[in-house]
Amino acid sequence: MHRIKQIPLFSNLSFSYIDKLQKISTVKSFNKDEILFYEGDSPIYMHILLEGSLRLYKTNSKGNQIFLHQFKPVCLVAELANFEGISYPATAQFLTKGEVLKIDYKKLENDFFKNPEISLQIIRSLTNKLKIMSDVVTNEVILTSEAKIAKFIIENSELFGKLKNTQIASILNLTPETLSRTLTKFKNMGIILESDRHKIVVINEKELLKLYT
Amino acid sequence: MHRIKQIPLFSNLSFSYIDKLQKISTVKSFNKDEILFYEGDSPIYMHILLEGSLRLYKTNSKGNQIFLHQFKPVCLVAELANFEGISYPATAQFLTKGEVLKIDYKKLENDFFKNPEISLQIIRSLTNKLKIMSDVVTNEVILTSEAKIAKFIIENSELFGKLKNTQIASILNLTPETLSRTLTKFKNMGIILESDRHKIVVINEKELLKLYT
DNA sequence: TTCTTTCATTGACATAGGTCAATTTTTACA
DNA sequence: TGTAAAAATTGACCTATGTCAATGAAAGAA
Numbered sequence: 170m171h172r173i174k175q176i177p178l179f180s181n182l183s184f185s186y187i188d189k190l191q192k193i194s195t196v197k198s199f200n201k202d203e204i205l206f207y208e209g210d211s212p213i214y215m216h217i218l219l220e221g222s223l224r225l226y227k228t229n230s231k232g233n234q235i236f237l238h239q240f241k242p243v244c245l246v247a248e249l250a251n252f253e254g255i256s257y258p259a260t261a262q263f264l265t266k267g268e269v270l271k272i273d274y275k276k277l278e279n280d281f282f283k284n285p286e287i288s289l290q291i292i293r294s295l296t297n298k299l300k301i302m303s304d305v306v307t308n309e310v311i312l313t314s315e316a317k318i319a320k321f322i323i324e325n326s327e328l329f330g331k332l333k334n335t336q337i338a339s340i341l342n343l344t345p346e347t348l349s350r351t352l353t354k355f356k357n358m359g360i361i362l363e364s365d366r367h368k369i370v371v372i373n374e375k376e377l378l379k380l381y382t
Numbered sequence: 383m384h385r386i387k388q389i390p391l392f393s394n395l396s397f398s399y400i401d402k403l404q405k406i407s408t409v410k411s412f413n414k415d416e417i418l419f420y421e422g423d424s425p426i427y428m429h430i431l432l433e434g435s436l437r438l439y440k441t442n443s444k445g446n447q448i449f450l451h452q453f454k455p456v457c458l459v460a461e462l463a464n465f466e467g468i469s470y471p472a473t474a475q476f477l478t479k480g481e482v483l484k485i486d487y488k489k490l491e492n493d494f495f496k497n498p499e500i501s502l503q504i505i506r507s508l509t510n511k512l513k514i515m516s517d518v519v520t521n522e523v524i525l526t527s528e529a530k531i532a533k534f535i536i537e538n539s540e541l542f543g544k545l546k547n548t549q550i551a552s553i554l555n556l557t558p559e560t561l562s563r564t565l566t567k568f569k570n571m572g573i574i575l576e577s578d579r580h581k582i583v584v585i586n587e588k589e590l591l592k593l594y595t
Numbered sequence: 596t597t598c599t600t601t602c603a604t605t606g607a608c609a610t611a612g613g614t615c616a617a618t619t620t621t622t623a624c625a
Numbered sequence: 626t627g628t629a630a631a632a633a634t635t636g637a638c639c640t641a642t643g644t645c646a647a648t649g650a651a652a653g654a655a
Binding site: 227228229230235237249252253255258282283285288289291292295296298299300302303306307309310311312313316353 | 440442443448450453455462465466468471495496498501504505508509511513514515516518519520522523524525526529
């Protein structure tokens, strides 16, 4: 109960409504690497990520996982599938242990959209997801691997200090080999340099920006 | 005025509200090939496509246009940019002559989301766009060109009778050469055959489905 | 119908990025 | 601190799809 009140989507609801929600929802815990849902599954529940970090990916014909997004709490997950009654368009897997509020969507649906506060939150959530997907298209369809890496350095340079190159490569949907070769190239061009502990220092930001804009 | 009443998004509005909308909006006509907005432009107006067929595309580093979607009236266009105050993520160009309702978004914004009827329509529109983008990702990132073509034949075989292969290739973001080679391959495999007037007849639908599922 | 232009097909080749294997470097644990 | 395991680097090669050019086929204009 206390959990539901803290979810932005539901924070403005009346007590009676929250009580009703309470009755049709459960909190479920997941361990690292557990799957919340697979691509192609039919949705029964609406999922709200409460704790932990959730990775969304699709699988291509070679069996490679194509990274789409990493969700942080608190947020709706794959509500598109609920709203449209279609199967999940991607797989969701926990990167850490986590918790999810599962709501019986069918029971919710009828009056879910009537509440203006909820509508507004849904619009926010959908808008956010649309932006995510638009970025996925830009990154995966429009940019070359060099451009992707340049963009990632500009936008997420701190992650080089925290993650291994294999992990960064998988976020970028590139092989570690390609990432390594490209970083070497950037170093040779004098655009970046690598300080201790695997950190990247941008020397020539202008040049880096030019590579993807 | 009469136009606004016919737009599903606004059909349930009170007369006074429609009157207000009327004052901040204009209808503009476009010729074939004219651009409604360019990728990167800052949005001022909210656009509603009233007539004609509108092509949405992004441009990659080689200058190729990457086809995203073809809009049919009546629908909101690129509302994401309005809602988020970001620049247009793609270019919109008319394929035929057409008409657009342009609404001064800043004047609309304040009370736009308060009306539950409008909210619901916006949710519909956003959901629809999210599905479109999810399909773009599937087609452009997940599927091979062979799979894309197989899927297109299953879902749009009638278009082969209406469009030239160059046009189909551009919808699929492939070169005409690749399309031609793949169709020849499918013919040799006995999966399809080409009847008169450039029409495609599917002989082995099962096999075609297997190529992309 | 004939001519001209556009479109489709085909072959030869180019290229980005992936794959595989060998080697070196880093990390983590005993 | 030494050593095993994991990660990064590098080279050689592969593959899907694009590019370019030549030719043949279809469609529209005269």
